[in-house]
Amino acid sequence: MKIKSIESWSTRYICMVRVRDDEGGEGWGQTAPYHADITASILHRQVAPYALGESADDLASLMRRITEREHKFPGSYLRRAMAGLDTALWDLRGKREGRGVCELLGGVARPLRVYASSMRRDIGAEDEAQRLLRLRQRHGYDAFKFRIASECGHNRDEWPGRTQEIVPAIAKALGDEADLLADANSGYDPSHAIEIGKMLNDHGIRHFEEPCPYWEMEQTEAVTRALEPLAIEVSGGEQDCDLAVWRRMIERRAVDIVQPDICYLGGLTRTLDVAAMADTAGLACTPHSANLSLVTVFTLHLMAAIPGAGPYVEFSIEGPDYYPWEEGLFAPALVAEEGKVQVPQGPGWGVEINPRWLEGADHLISELGA
Structure with missing residues (x-):
């Protein structure tokens, strides 16, 4: 054909x-x-x-x-x-x-655990904690990601003291009953990131995403090495679209968890290459899927099939006030119930584009x- x-x-x-x-x-x-x-x-x-x-x-x-x-x-x-x-x-x-794509890959279309992923930095500590609590009650989430630092922030915060406020607030509200993840979006230099990583670890947060400028792999690697004795893991890679960069990142173990984005990287085929590299190296693969466009559909199918998949799939909690463009793209819509989202069922991706x-x-x- x-x-x-x-x-x-x-x-x-x-x-x-x-x-x-x-x-x-x-x-x-x-x-x-x-x-x-x-x-x-x-x-x-x-x-x-x-x-x-x-x-x-x-x-x-x-x-x-x-x-x-x-x-x-x-x-x-x-x-x-x-x-x-x-x-x-x-x-x-x-x-x-x-057959569904996950079945083509050897998997089964089933409900997968997701983490509720906040995109907002314009929200205060208590408001964010209460928002996540409401979502837990409504959708049964038991894992949450929130934002720290300022995006590409050169050690600055969205406003002074926000990170120091939001970390204990989220940990107090959710920590005993949920896995917590923090995303710095390239916010820190290595020395600052290491101190923030220690603070996150002290509050029971076990996932520290993109601590340093993503294009400075050696900086991220330095943070990963410094935090190795602790329980917290460093993740990254969402922006990287070159397989040679991925190979070097994984060989150097610059991160503990790899996070390819299927649409940034060039598609499912190339993402499978990265997932295979990670599996060979014994690193978990938890892809980036930060909006409810088809990228999350693609990621659900991938995560239902690959060996070495991480424990959850990223699932955005933002609505049309944040992502107005993602409304009405396809059906059926993705819905979280009891902290899980069903991999779409049916041939191919299992969804239909809205005419x-x-x-x-x-x-x-x-x-x-x-």
């Missing part, structure tokens, strides 16, 4: 991709969010020319071919566009075989022979 056409529907925030083969099969995927109209242009200019007419089945070879043909453009935008093609081809394959959303998006198509 050969790839016959690649279509995109995009807004500034999100881009859906449909692939059709020469036997009438079709599948849906998604690029990474944000500046998605730019990503759509790259999909048609730098990805589609190498994919049209190629096999719809040999995804590893196809992703490698695109990477090599566009070797002068090794950065994020190309990988984001590749993710749209790759995830659509996985959906196409699943629909053709009548009304497509009507409001910009459409482009690349076709074989056109």
Whole structure:
């Protein structure tokens, strides 16, 4: 089966991709969010020319071919566009075989434990603690992630003292009955991150995400080494889209937990490569899925199948006031019950793209022979 056409529907925030083969099969995927109209242009200019007419089945070879043909453009935008093609081809394959993607990978569609992931830094300690408590009562979450530092903050906080306030407040409200995770989003230099890591550990927080600028791997590695005697683990990798960087990160054990993002990295196929590297090294894989677009659907399928999967899946708790663009993208919607989310069931990804959303998006198509 050969790839016959690649279509995109995009807004500034999100881009859906449909692939059709020469036997009438079709599948849906998604690029990474944000500046998605730019990503759509790259999909048609730098990805589609190498994919049209190629096999719809040999995804590893196809992703490698695109990477090599566009070797002068090794950065994020190309990988984001590749993710749209790759995830659509996985959906196409699943629909053709009548199986879910997790089943194609050897897994079973089942409820998976999730952690409630807060994205907000504009919220005070007590308000955030009470918000998470309400969500625990409503959805049964037993794991929560909250934000510390200021994003890429050079040791600054969102406002002075916020981290020192929110850590004990969250720990007091939830700590005895929940796993707690803290995300610094590249906020600290190594010495400051080490001190923050010790404070987190003292309050029973066992997961310290992206403590240092993610592009400075040696800084993160220094924090990981310094905190090794403690119970807390350092995680990272969500931004990284180069497999050679991933190989070096895992070989150096720069983090304790790897967090690839399927849409940032270039799709499920390349994420499986990272998960396999991590499993060989004995590192847990807990991917980044920070919004309720298709990236969380993709991640649920992945986590239901891979060896070395971490104990939970990231599940955003933010609604339309924070992510207005993620409303009405697909059905059925993902819902947390008793702290778990069901891996969507049915062929492919197990969801259907909302046709009304497509009507409001910009459409482009690349076709074989056109």
